[in-house]
Amino acid sequence: MTAIATTSLTRQPAELAADLGQSFEQYGFAIVADHGIPTDLIARAQEQARALFALPEEQKRQWHQTGQGGARGYTPFGIEQAKGATVRDLKEFWHVGRELPAGDPLAVFMAPNIWPDDVLPDFRPTFLELYARFEQVGAHILSAIALHLGLEERWFDPTVEQGNSVLRLLHYPPVPPEAEGAVRAAPHEDINTITLLLGAEEAGLELLARSGEWLAVAPPPGALVVNIGDMLQRLTAGRLPSTTHRVINPTGPAAARPRYSMPFFLHFRPDFLIDPIVPGGEAPITADDYLKQRLREIKLA
Known part of the structure; x- marks a missing residue:
């Protein structure tokens, strides 16, 4: 640990800020x-995610949209590639973004969500509720960060209001024999402001310490793992580091077992x-310009 x-x-x-x-x-x-x-919402979300990824590949691919950087809906196995990596990650995922009202000017930045309503009718309400909960927790954590930085407690509120945040449902299938150097997620840093992760109890998540040693991240059951993203690192000129993981x-x-997790990428x-x-x-x-730049680097745009 x-x-x-x-x-x-x-x-x-x-105390929380400290x-x-x-x-x-x-x-x-x-x-x-x-x-x-x-906990019941988390359990429902996990059940819905497992049901989604258990669908036939050809059915899931109908919800994959090319040219949008994987912003919404399904991204198939073996597409995302970490910056600097030579092979693709061993994962598939689904993105849920912000629901905007009709005519909202921010719609030029945020595509409509894609929902598998015809086969999973509980999927949409479950993940809209979880998205809202993640936003509330993220705002609480950002207020603590603001205090730590010597800012007014609610300093971050307007910076993330209607932010381009994304809830990702992640599925790492059993490791294929032909992995050939690929890993479930190659070393990378997150692009966004902060990331809130549910489902990290399963062994495998590691961070790169300043000593150069890889350290396992093993939260207690039900706890959130939270990490700083590149955008907040840039805003604080490196005081809060976006750590490689x-x-x-x-x-x-364990190689024959799948792994599931749900990171919420909170964005400005x-x-x-x-x-x-x-x-x-x-x-x-x-x-937005920074996001587009980074998505190109990881082969999602």
């Missing part, structure tokens, strides 16, 4: 318990200007 201590979202604001700030500055990761996402292939009997508003709040940072860039 890593030396990351588990903190609780029920702690007093100053816990998260220390962990993020040291590891780029934190573990959060008592987050308030109902990976999901390695299991060995022995597409029109938010990522302008470093401390000296020494990189040139300002809008969140």
Whole structure:
């Protein structure tokens, strides 16, 4: 296990800010318990995800849209490739994004969701509810980060209001014999602001420590793993690091088991200007321009 201590979202604001700030500055990761996402909702979401990925390949592919960077719906096995990697990751996934009202000007940045309503009628309501819960928890964590950075507690609220956040349902099938150097998720950093991950109890997630050692991330059951993304690293000029991490292939009997997880990639508003709040940072860039740049690097656009 890593030396990351588990903190609780029920702690007093100053205490939570100190816990998260220390962990993020040291590891780029934190573990959060008592987050308030109902266990029955998580169980329903896991059930729906398993049912989705169990569908025949040709049926899932009808929900794959080319040319959109995997922003919505289904992305088949073996498409995403980490920046700098030479082989594709061993995973398939589904993206749920923000539901915008008709005529919303941000619709130019966010495509409509794709829903498998005809075969999974409970899928849409389950994941819209989970998306909303993730947003609430993410706002709470961002308020603690703001306090740690010496900002007003609600500083981040307008930066993520109607943000381009994405809930990803991940399925790593049993490791194929012909993997040939491919892993479930090659070493990478997340593009977004912060990531909130459910389902990391299964062994395999590792972070790259400053010492150069890979450390396992093993949260207690039901806890969230939270990590800093590139956008927040850029905004803080590196004070909060976006740490390289990976999901390695299991060995022995575990290699024959699938792995499922649900990361929520919390994003800034597409029109938010990522302008470093401390000296020494990189040139300002809008969140949408930065996202497009990074999606090209990982072969999703």
